[in-house]
Amino acid sequence: MKKIVGAIAVIGLLLSSMFLHSVMGGSRAEKEAPAAMEHKGEMEEHPGKMGFLHHAMEELEEHTEKVFHAIIHGKFTELGEPARAVAGVAVSLKGTKPHNKLESIETYEGFIGALVDVSAKFERTVNEGDPVGITRSFGKVIEVCVACHANFRN
Numbered sequence: 001m002k003k004i005v006g007a008i009a010v011i012g013l014l015l016s017s018m019f020l021h022s023v024m025g026g027s028r029a030e031k032e033a034p035a036a037m038e039h040k041g042e043m044e045e046h047p048g049k050m051g052f053l054h055h056a057m058e059e060l061e062e063h064t065e066k067v068f069h070a071i072i073h074g075k076f077t078e079l080g081e082p083a084r085a086v087a088g089v090a091v092s093l094k095g096t097k098p099h100n101k102l103e104s105i106e107t108y109e110g111f112i113g114a115l116v117d118v119s120a121k122f123e124r125t126v127n128e129g130d131p132v133g134i135t136r137s138f139g140k141v142i143e144v145c146v147a148c149h150a151n152f153r154n
């Protein structure tokens with residue numbers, strides 16, 4: 001559904017920009033700009049929809065803070081619930097869009113896939129119970145958080 005709405009929005013944007021250019025002319029560079037570059041980002045194009053991503057990110061922060069706290073206090077038996085929660089939120093990110101750089105949406109989707117993978121692995125490692133393995137595996141989760149932010153946060 002979101003994809004369909006997104007596609008309709010992109011088509012609308014294309015048509016309106018083609019119309020404006022035919023009426024007003026427009027420089028060569030403008031005419032050659034890819035359509036995605038003209039998208040101002042989800043925040044401006046679909047203001048109501050950004051709430052979900054924002055909320056999901058706050059949840060990820062809350063659960064990963066619990067994980068860090070448990071690890072640093074050596075409470076490796078208390079990781080089951082936050083590990084499951086991180087993995088669940090990761091899956092729920094599918095279909096979301098970043099605020100900016102929509103021309104790189106495939107890269108963004110790649111980061112979501114990576115988070116789904118590393119957080120599922122983290123959950124499995126937690127169940128195995130080895131502190132070193134758990135800590136390494138959590139490091140991979142944070143790496144993906146930071147990599148996506150470096151690319152898509154404004």
Ligand code: HEC
Nearest residue numbers: 053054057060061064098108111112115144145148152153
């Ligand atoms: C697929 C890309 C992606 C991944 C992976 C990702 N984030 Fe984010 N994150 C974003 C984007 C885009 C924003 C800015 C949008 C927003 O704040 O709503 C953001 C914002 C945030 C914020 C700021 C919230 C706010 O807006 O005040 C926090 C905290 C956060 N992420 C935590 C995390 C944590 C923790 C992880 C890993 C477990 C993570 N994120 C993984 C894309 C990602």
